[in-house]
Amino acid sequence: MDGRPVLVSTEHEDATADLVIAELNRRRVPVVRLDPGRDFPDSAVLAGRLGPDGWGGTLTVGERSAPLDAVRALYHRRPNTYSPDDGSQEAGYTARENRRGLGGVLGALPDCVYLSHPQVIARAEYKPAQLAVAQRIGFVLPVTLITNDPTEAKDFAAQQPTLYKPLHAAAYDVDGESAGIWAAPVEPGELDGTVSRCAHLFQAVVPKTCDVRAVAVGDRVFCARIAAPPGVVDWRAEYRNLRYEAVECPDEIRSGLLAFLAGFGLRFGAFDFAVTADGIWWFLECNPNGQWAWLEAAVGLPITTAIADLLQNGESSRD
Template sequence: MDGRPVLVCTELEDATADLVIAELNRRRVPVLRFDPGRDFPAPAVLDARIEAGGWTGRLTVGNRTADLSAVRALYHRRPSPYPTGTGEQAARFVAQENRRGLGGVLGALSGCLYLSHPQAIARAEYKPAQLDAATRVGLTVPATLITNDPMEAKAFCAAQPTIYKPLHAGAYEVQGEPAGIWAAPVEAGEIDGGVSHSAHLFQAQVPKVADVRAVVVGERVFSARITAPPGVVDWRAEYQNLTYEPITCPDGMGGALVRFLADFGLNFGAFDFAVTADGAWWFLECNPNGQWAWLEDAAGLPITHAIADLLENGASQHE
C-alpha cells in the first residue's frame, strides 16, 4: 500500500465508517479497513518488530498490506470483540493473546493519530469519571447520586424530581428480544430493596425544553438541537418523532468540551445536553465513540469531512 495509510478498525457492516472511507478514497488517502476481532488471525497476518524508532513491520489483510511504521492514523470505530472460539481455557488464552498482541501493537504505533485510542475510549466510558471531568472544565451538571443504599436513594428521589439511568448501555434482552434501558423518571415510592443489588445512578431531572448532541472532532464542534414530543425524557426512545436543527454552542462551551476530551486523551466525543427554557446547557454524558452519521444528514453538519481531515492530517496536526 503506497503512502502513509489510515487503519480503520470496525465491524463488517458499518455504514458510518463507510462514509469516512469514501471521503478518504476521494482524497486518495490509502485506507486499510479490517475487523481485528473477526479478521485475526485469518485472513489478517501480523509481522511486527520493535526497533529504536518504534514498531516496524507489516499488517496484511487479504491482498492489502500496511507498513506499521508509516501509519498516519487509526480510526477505532466499532470492532468486534476478540472471539473465544472453542475449548474454554484455550480459547480464553488465545483471545487474550490476540488482544494484547495485535491490539497492543496497534495501540503503540509511533507517529500515529488515534481517533481515539482504545484505552482512552475505555477509560472515558465510566460515567463517574465523566461527571468529575465535566465539573472540572466548568460544565453544569445535575445533582447526582450513585448508590446501592435504598434509603439514600429514597431520600434523594424525595428531594426533587429524579431520573434513573444505567451506568453502562450494555446489551439487554426482554423475552429474548433486544431492548434498550432508557433514562426514566423514578419516585421515592418506587425505591425498594432491589437497589442494594447493584450500583444505581440517580440524577435530578432537568426541566428541559430540548436536547443537544454536540459532536467534537479534534477541536471542531458540531451541535444539533433535538426536539422530542412533550414529556419524552430520553429522546433515544423516540427516534421516529424527533426534529433537528443546527445550533451554536454558548460562549465558552466549545473550549470546555475540547478540554474535557483532552482530559481523557480523546480526539472525538458525542456529548448530550439537556437545554432549559433560559438557554442553559446541562451536561448529561459523553459517548467517546458515539454515533453521528444520522445527525450529519438530519442537521446538515459536515462531520464526515471533519473526521477525514483529522485522519488525513494524522499525528502531525498535534505535534
C-alpha cells in the same frame, strides 16, 4: 494513492465508518479496514517487529497490507471485542493474548494519529470520571447519586424528581428482541431491595426545553438541537418522532468541550446536553465513540469531512 495508509478498526457492518472510508477513498488515501475481534487471526496476519524507531513490520488483512511504521492514523470505531469462541480455558487464553498482542501493537504505533486511542476511549467511557472532569471544567451538572443502597436511593428520589440512567449503554434483549435501557423517571416507592444487586446512577431531573448533541472532532464542534414529543425523557427512545436543527455552539461550551477532550486525551466526543428555558446547557454525558451520521444527514453537519481531515492530515481543517 496518497502514501501512508489509515487503519479503520470497526465491525464488518458499520454504515458510519463507511462514510469516512468513502471520503478517504475519494481523496485517494489508502485504507486498511479490520475488525480485530473477528478477523484476527483467521483473515488477518500480524508480523510486528520492534526496531530502534518503534514498531515496524506489517499487518495484512485479506489482500491489503499496511506497514506498521507508516500508518498515518487509526480510526478506532466499534470493533468486536477479543472474546473466546467458547468457554474453554484455551479459547480464553487465546483471546487475552490477541488483545494484548495485536491490540497492544495497534496501540503503540509510531507517528500515528489516534481517533481516538483505544485505551483512552475505554477510560473515558466511565461516567463517574466524565462527571468529575465536566465538573472541574465548569459545566453545569444535575445532582447525581451512584449507589447500591436502597435507602440512599429512596432518600435521594424523595428530595427531588429523579431519573435512573444506566452506567453503560450495552445491548440488552427482552424476549429475544434487541432493546435499549433508557433514562426514565423513578419514584421513591419503586426503589426496593433490587437496588442492592448492582450500582445504580440516579440524577435530578433537568426541566429541559430541548436536548443538544454536540459532536467534537479535533478542534471543531458541531451542534444539533433535538426536539422530542412532549413528555419524552430520553430522546433515543423516540428516533422516529424527533425534529432537528443545527445550532451554534456557545463559546464557553465549545471551550469546555475541548478542555474535556484534552483532559482525557480524546480527539472525538459525542456530548449530550439538556437545555433549559433560561438557556443553560446542562452536561449529561459524553460518548467517546458516539454516533453522528444520522445528524449529518438530518441537518447537513460536515462531520465526515472533519473526521477525514483529521485522519488524513492529523488535524481538522477549519475551511
